[in-house]
Amino acid sequence: MRKLGALLVGLSLLLFLFVPLTQAQIQYEVGKVTYESHSDYTRVFIEVSPETGYVVKDLHHPPRLLVNLYPASLISLSREIKVGDRFVESIRLDQESKGVVRVVLDLNLSNVTSSVDLSSDPSRLLIEIRGPEEDLVAAILKEKDSPIIREEEFPSTAPPPKKEKTIYTIVLDPGHGGKDPGAIGRSTGLKEKEVTLQVAKEVARLLRNEAGIRVYLTRNTDQYLSLDRRTEIANQLGADMFISIHANSGYRRHAKGVETFFNSRYSYGEGAEEVAARENKPLGSENIPDEAKLIIWDLIQNAYRSESNDLAHTVQKELVQTTDGEDRGVKSAGFYVLRGAAMPAILVEIGFLSNASEETMLRKKDFREKIALGIVKGIKRYYQGKL
Template structure:
């Protein structure tokens, strides 16, 4: 039956004869998580949203058909994280699954192949899912000598913007969100940083709003996390971008992909010539530090990975920010080898550790004046 407690579902043209079928919805609990698996006949596009009063998470699976025995189904859960799960088809072509959650929970979602299923894990706010090694002696010494940085972490894509989709169904938007969360916990616990996320769940945030958030919060650094794409399955490696407000040769294709979704032009922030030079130089130094750490860490485990270097590109989130800003492409979702690795929590943690190491090394070096200020905002409003 239709769910009247969440917004009206949106759908486009529907072709019932070819829609993937939602065949089952299953649930199981463990000591630290409540998991819901939505079994699918094929790969699907979906949106995830979180609402309050009462707390619930709902997923709209677009261009799908609900198996007749699931229509209006309710699964009573009653564990410490979930009250129940409800299933409905509010309109033709849209399946909605609602998780009635309890206070103080986080969730992650991934589309798994062979067979296709959407797996949702609900965990407590202080779950051990995200590994956060305690600060070492070196970390404590670094923390004592490094000023407290305010760092904006930007997990690329989100919501309807899936980013790159791997050959086995891995979604870039899910991978980079988890890496950002892991990195955030490392920066907070080890470096004492004030971390701000452009998104904390599966939501689409316009690119100009991401840049504006960094400017308005007067962040010291902006780090955008993405996973790469190539038409060649053999393409692998890591690369890190900064901007000099111009497009370097060869950057056009990736700019078009990462800037997808922008409906209006975003002008670079207003900086003096000196501030612009400082931002460019500090961004280059941050990119170099992160690139060295990324390649050095991942190549130790996978010697065939390629160091694709530090590059310049005119990404909206980089030229719209007033502080040193970089965009890291941490592996290729389009590579079957990398896709398998990115599906591993161990590999995602290695990437987060590498990003942390690159940022920490940059933070320990001497710098020019702080770049962010409330007077330097995007003029693309």
């Protein structure tokens, strides 16, 4: 009897919550949310009814933008959309009270400027979050901006509340792709673009099991990407780490082993200049940016020089141990694919396609898994104590 009573109370509570919502949603339903991640701003579009108005408020510690929509209603009681780019971490919508939907943008930077506007046909609310005027990264990269445009999975359900924790975003960059095969194996014709994608996917698979890490690939398929687009993606996602994965090729057939690079204006380490020259080739001579831009790109990555150096050493060490490969050391040179990355960034050469036995090894899944494990161990050791 008591159970039935509790059930009835529960049911009437549910009805109490549900009835006003279903009535309101007929007219003022808040629809789909889409968002665009640009280098220098993020744009969020929220479908609203033509009658809906809004009130905006900036909130601090942590930085958020609050927009109340009225009259408005949600089908579900709340929604949360993970954005995870430079400016916006997530978008939360909930039915604050009858007819009022609260939209909260959790921001990743505190010194942003925001603007909110309504457009008709289609009737949408536009929220734009811009970086500070002196945002060096954005100033350089926006010239050839190609945004990442995404749409929420609709209707999305809010994940269960969890403890606040730092999430590290890692962007893995499988070298080459599409029309650019990279190095080609001398004995079996294994293409660098294939083996780098396989290894990157394996690294991503292993990292997805790690709490506190979010991982993205610059490409998931055999697709051509320009060198600067790769770091642009990492910058747009507000990544904490950028790892470009490559396979080596040398004039000497017996050259073998693994080596890890970070960017520097002048080369350091045996053969570093040759590797950089080969890896910079996809840029094409017509696309070389002018000297002024190169200096600024170098400055951006230079701010992370010591972190990149540390990361290169931890990854190189674990990679050598896990694969039992020859240790060619950590070197530095000017790599276009690392310049302009506003985060610690390294380039890993996982083995020589010009060496017949290493090419054979790289064809084997279990060997590629060892390489991936080595990279993962290096990343985890770099973040030691922080994950």
